[in-house]
Amino acid sequence: MTEPLPTRSQLLQACRGRPPVDHFLAPHARELTVLHHRRLGEERDAVPTLDERRAQLVRGIDRWARANLPVAHGGAYLHTEGLGAIIDRLAQLTAHAHSALAESSDWDLWFAWERLAELAVAYEDLATELVAGRRRLPDIT
Numbered sequence: 001m002t003e004p005l006p007t008r009s010q011l012l013q014a015c016r017g018r019p020p021v022d023h024f025l026a027p028h029a030r031e032l033t034v035l036h037h038r039r040l041g042e043e044r045d046a047v048p049t050l051d052e053r054r055a056q057l058v059r060g061i062d063r064w065a066r067a068n069l070p071v072a073h074g075g076a077y078l079h080t081e082g083l084g085a086i087i088d089r090l091a092q093l094t095a096h097a098h099s100a101l102a103e104s105s106d107w108d109l110w111f112a113w114e115r116l117a118e119l120a121v122a123y124e125d126l127a128t129e130l131v132a133g134r135r136r137l138p139d140i141t
Contacts, residue, residue, distance in 0.1 A: 004069055004131050008124040011087070012116075015094040024064055025087065028057050032091035040099055058084030062140055072136035079126060082140045086126070090119055 006014065006023045013019060014026035015033040035050045035057075042050065061084035093116040100112040129135035 005127040007127075008120040011090060011123065012094065012120055015091050016098075024068075025061060028061050029087050029091055032057055032088050033094050036092045036095035037098070040095060054088060058082070058088050060084070061087055062137075065137060066139075069130055069137075070133055072130075073133040076134055076136040077129075079130075079135050079137050082137055083130075086119075086123055090116070090123060093119055 006021060006025055010021045010023065011025070011029055014021040014023070014029040017030050017033070020026070032054060035054050039047060039050050062082040065083040093112070097109075097112040097116045100109045103109060126135060130137070
């Protein structure tokens with residue numbers, strides 16, 4: 001049986017596009033990262049179209065989570081945002097961290113990678129709690 005959610009390493013690999021990760025969420029994470037890269041470099045006219053596609057992907061992730069994750073226990077704590085929003089932020093931070101490699105500021109580079117690492121750890125903690133039924137996601141689908 002495959003894990004219900006990818007590990008943080010698998011999700012970050014999916015965001016980077018290598019090596020391929022065999023999970024439903026992997027291509028969604030990759031496409032979100034590509035869209036964020038494009039947002040960083042595109043003209044303002046393209047942003048609404050990119051954001052519309054991001055919203056579609058986020059909704060798809062949330063629907064998948066609702067259908068595929070275990071039902072939480074009665075006393076499970078409610079998380080503040082859906083899984084799609086979390087993966088979208090991981091994709092955004094991945095795009096920013098990779099863009100920071102081209103920047104001249106060491107501080108910006110360190111800060112971008114630190115934020116990405118912290119969110120990746122938080123994602124994995126949440127994934128563990130979701131699978132165990134100790135936390136539930138908001139019903140935003």
